Amino acid sequence: MKLITLLAASLLMIVVGSSKKLHSNRKENATTEFTFRAKKNGTNWKANSISATYNPKDSMMHVMALGDNNERFTISFFKKPQYTGESKQFNAGTIIPTCEYCASIAQRYSLDSLKRNSFQIMGFDNIDNRVLGKFAVYLKKDSLYQGTFIKDSSLYEGMFNVRYETVSF
Known part of the structure; x- marks a missing residue:
């Protein structure tokens, strides 16, 4: 026994x-692990890394993807508990540095409010702190950055599934 x-x-x-x-x-x-699939002006845009943060003090969530040449795509939105669907309050933009390892900004694009932009929160996993979203946003060149630019505006379409970290500022 x-x-x-x-x-x-x-x-x-x-x-x-x-x-x-x-x-x-x-x-x-x-x-x-993360999923980020996007097209920039109809061409695949590859994200080399992605991070997301949530600040419970202001209920803001920020998702940032880094592409080639350190091009940085960011989408920010309010995280409302148990809310999924079309979000009316969000912001998006890109920053492109002058070179891969440079801190200076060559181009900056912000949400074009004159175009039809959409962002959907597809779901939250509050156990593993993950968020799933889908977007189609038009970004226009900021007037502060003058000079020769490839395009005055860009369309980013895609989806993401990323783990977020809770931070307090």
Whole structure:
């Protein structure tokens, strides 16, 4: 009887230890996995990395994707508990540096309010802190940045699924 109890306890410790390790690996992978698919003016725009933050003090969520040459696409919106669907209050923009490792800004584009822009919150996973969204936004060149530009405006269409971090400023 003691032998059976000892074997059962050993087996239980092995299972619990394996389960904790599996859960730990799953949680670690959840922080690095993301989906970001977008087109810029009809051409695939690849995101090399993506991050998202949520500030509960002002209920703002910011999703930022970094593309080639450190082009930075950002979309910001209010996180309303359990709210999904079309969002009327959001902002989007891009910043393009003068070179890949430069801190200076060559081009900056902001949401064009004269065009039909859309952003949908498809869902929140409040257990793993993930947000899923879909967007189609027209961005126009900011007048502050004069000079030779490839385009005066750009259309970004796509979707994302990313883990967010809660921060307080």
